[in-house]
Amino acid sequence: MDAADMMQASSERGSLWRSAAGDKGGLFWYARDMMASPPSHDDQSYITLLGKLKEQIQSARLRASVAVNRELILLYWNIGQDILARQNTEGWGARVIDRLAKDLRRDFPEMTGLSARNLKYMRAFAEAYSDFGIVQQVVAQLPWGHNVRIVEAIKDPDERLWYARQAVEHGWSRNVLVHQIESGLFRRQGKAITNFSRALPSVQADLAQELIKDPYTFDFLALGPEMSERELERSLLEHLRELILELGKGFAFVGNQYHLAVGGQDYYLDLLFYHLRLRCFVVIELKIEEFNPEFAGKMNFYLSAVDDHLRHQSDEPSIGIILCKDKNNVVVEYALRGFSKPMGVSEYRLSKILPDQLKAELPTADEFSREFPLISLVKLRIEIERKMRSLLVSKGFEPLGIGMQQMLDMLLKAGITPESAEQFSQSLKAMHMAAHGLDVDEETASSAISIGTRFLEELSKAGTE
Numbered sequence: 520m521d522a523a524d525m526m527q528a529s530s531e532r533g534s535l536w537r538s539a540a541g542d543k544g545g546l547f548w549y550a551r552d553m554m555a556s557p558p559s560h561d562d563q564s565y566i567t568l569l570g571k572l573k574e575q576i577q578s579a580r581l582r583a584s585v586a587v588n589r590e591l592i593l594l595y596w597n598i599g600q601d602i603l604a605r606q607n608t609e610g611w612g613a614r615v616i617d618r619l620a621k622d623l624r625r626d627f628p629e630m631t632g633l634s635a636r637n638l639k640y641m642r643a644f645a646e647a648y649s650d651f652g653i654v655q656q657v658v659a660q661l662p663w664g665h666n667v668r669i670v671e672a673i674k675d676p677d678e679r680l681w682y683a684r685q686a687v688e689h690g691w692s693r694n695v696l697v698h699q700i701e702s703g704l705f706r707r708q709g710k711a712i713t714n715f716s717r718a719l720p721s722v723q724a725d726l727a728q729e730l731i732k733d734p735y736t737f738d739f740l741a742l743g744p745e746m747s748e749r750e751l752e753r754s755l756l757e758h759l760r761e762l763i764l765e766l767g768k769g770f771a772f773v774g775n776q777y778h779l780a781v782g783g784q785d786y787y788l789d790l791l792f793y794h795l796r797l798r799c800f801v802v803i804e805l806k807i808e809e810f811n812p813e814f815a816g817k818m819n820f821y822l823s824a825v826d827d828h829l830r831h832q833s834d835e836p837s838i839g840i841i842l843c844k845d846k847n848n849v850v851v852e853y854a855l856r857g858f859s860k861p862m863g864v865s866e867y868r869l870s871k872i873l874p875d876q877l878k879a880e881l882p883t884a885d886e887f888s889r890e891f892p893l894i895s896l897v898k899l900r901i902e903i904e905r906k907m908r909s910l911l912v913s914k915g916f917e918p919l920g921i922g923m924q925q926m927l928d929m930l931l932k933a934g935i936t937p938e939s940a941e942q943f944s945q946s947l948k949a950m951h952m953a954a955h956g957l958d959v960d961e962e963t964a965s966s967a968i969s970i971g972t973r974f975l976e977e978l979s980k981a982g983t984e
Contacts, residue, residue, distance in 0.1 A: 570962050592659040592666065595632075599645025602638065616642070632663070640667050647679060660687045668697055678705050689768045707732040711840075712848055713863030714855040723835055727797055727861065730767055734866035735842060737765065748807050752776075752789055755805075769796040773898050779824045788821060793897050799835040800825050803842060810846035810864055812854035822860040828908075829901055832922055833951075836860070842867050896953035896964055899971045903943075906978045910935060913982070923947055937977035939970055946970045 602616065620635035627633060647670045648654050657680065658666055665686055673679040682705065686696050711733040715724040737755070755762050756775055763770050770792045777791040790803040802821050806814060818839040825837045839862035851864045900923075907926045911918040914933040918926050924947060927940060937943070949967040953959050959967075 566962050570960050574960065588662060589659045591632075592661070592663060593654065595641045595663065596645050596648065596651075596654050596659075598638065599641035599643070602642045603645055606642075640670070643670050647676070653680065657687060658683050662693070664693050665691075665696055668693060668700070672697075672700050681705055695764070702736045704732070707734060707736075711863040711865040712846075712851045712855065713861070714858060715838075715861050715863065718859055718861035719836065719838075723797065724861075727838055728863075730769070730794075730797070731840060731863045732765075732767075732865060734868045735765055736868045737762075748789075748805050751805050751807060755790070766792070769794050770801065771795055771897050773800070773901065779821075779828060781824050781828075786821070786824065788825075791825075793901075794838075797835060797838070798833075800829055800837040802837060802839045804839070806841065806843045808844055810841065810843040810851055810854070812850060814841050814843070815854040815858055815862065815864075818862050819858045819860045822862065828905065831904070838862065840865060895968055896950050896959065896971075899968060899975070900950040900953070903971055903975050903978070906975060906982070910978060910982055923950075935978075935981050937974055937981065939974045939977060942970045943974040 602619070606615070616638045617635045620633055620638050623633045624630075644666055648658060661669075661683060666683075669679055669682050669686075673682060682696070682700060685691070685699070685704070691699065709729045709731065711728075711731040713728060713731060715727050718724075719727060752775060759772060763772065771794070773791040773793055774788075775790050777788040779786045779788065788802050789805045792801040792803065793799070794801050802818065802825060804814065804818055804821070818841055822837045822839050830837060837860075839860065841862065841864045843864065843866055846864055846866055855862065855864070904923055904926075907923065907930060908918045911926060911929055911933070914935075916929055916933065918929065921929075924944065927944060930936075931940065946967040949959050949963050950971065953964070953967075
């Protein structure tokens with residue numbers, strides 16, 4: 520196979536992987552296809568090199584783009600500062616901006632952004648951010664259009680800086696930024712009633728509290744007041760990308776109506792996520808009524824079951840979010856006071872549908888799968904871990920509190936020897952990286968999915984023998 524053929528094969532595999540990651544059925548079909556014709560050693564070596572070079576090129580291009588943007592923002596701030604200073608010290612009126620725009624465009628005809636309107640924005644920008652350190656460290660990382668929207672819409676300095684930092688951290692597009700401002704995200708973020716301060720270590724509690732909102736705005740749903748909980752759940756899943764945008768960065772979808780068997784009885788979680796930054800499972804229960812204290816008891820039970828059956832020894836304690844149509848804050852505080860499992864209660868709001876302009880800014884299915892390539896690996900790891908624990912229990916072992924590599928060693932000692940055990944052991948690193956929020960390149964993820972799916976099938980077969 521020559522280099523051109525290798526590159527074509529790599530592209531086809533990447534395309535298939537992206538489609539598979541966005542569709543559960545496609546994911547397993549692709550994994551089986553990969554198992555039928557695994558890449559040769561030479562192919563894999565070339566793919567690794569190609570992936571490394573692509574990453575270096577993309578990183579260099581990004582750094583160059585960021586540097587150009589930063590210099591432009593600093594230039595605009597300095598221009599705005601000079602205009603402000605002259606107007607304040609020499610009493611120049613607003614008409615001087617029109618004159619400056621005319622003269623600057625004459626001397627720099629190839630340069631855009633020197634209109635009178637934009638010079639006024641520069642003046643407002645410099646007036647809004649008098650601290651050059653903040654300009655350098657935060658707002659210079661945002662495109663000019665983002666900064667204009669923030670300065671136009673927000674007058675409070677603390678709130679303005681908060682949105683700037685959030686836009687940098689989450690990589691919001693301009694229209695998404697406008698939506699977050701209009702939905703009052705600043706006033707909703709971190710406002711949920713929780714017991715995190717008592718149930719979690721201080722650092723984890725602060726981060727978890729910061730990430731939970733109240734209320735959540737599901738204005739992308741077109742549901743009437745008579746909806747059922749299942750209709751609400753189904754609609755959220757149909758708009759999964761918008762849901763994750765509202766939940767915030769780091770939420771990886773694991774499943775809905777997620778099955779847990781406890782004491783011989785079946786239980787189902789409405790929505791299960793893994794948070795890549797908190798490094799824990801997040802259980803979300805949906806209620807179409809006002810908060811009832813009984814909801815907290817049920818959530819406490821679910822979190823205990825998730826911690827016992829799904830949580831890895833390196834994971835943080837699982838967190839629960841109860842989303843209700845309404846709540847009495849005093850009742851919520853009393854209800855949460857007696858539970859040790861970390862949980863919070865928030866309301867949700869249903870309003871108008873997202874405008875078409877914002878919908879166009881949300882990621883497509885392919886873009887979403889590229890942005891969250893860890894979701895498939897995290898979910899596959901969970902399924903494999905559950906199957907390994909089940910097999911070990913059936914053989915008389917007690918696998919609670921041990922890692923997957925240790926469980927694999929125990930399986931081999933028990934006489935369960937899947938053919939792909941050695942390959943699976945090598946792919947565990949990628950699975951652990953995904954579970955802990957670390958970057959996993961597309962080719963490595965694809966290979967780990969292929970090996971992991973094959974290993975899971977062999978485990979299932981061993982369980983029936």
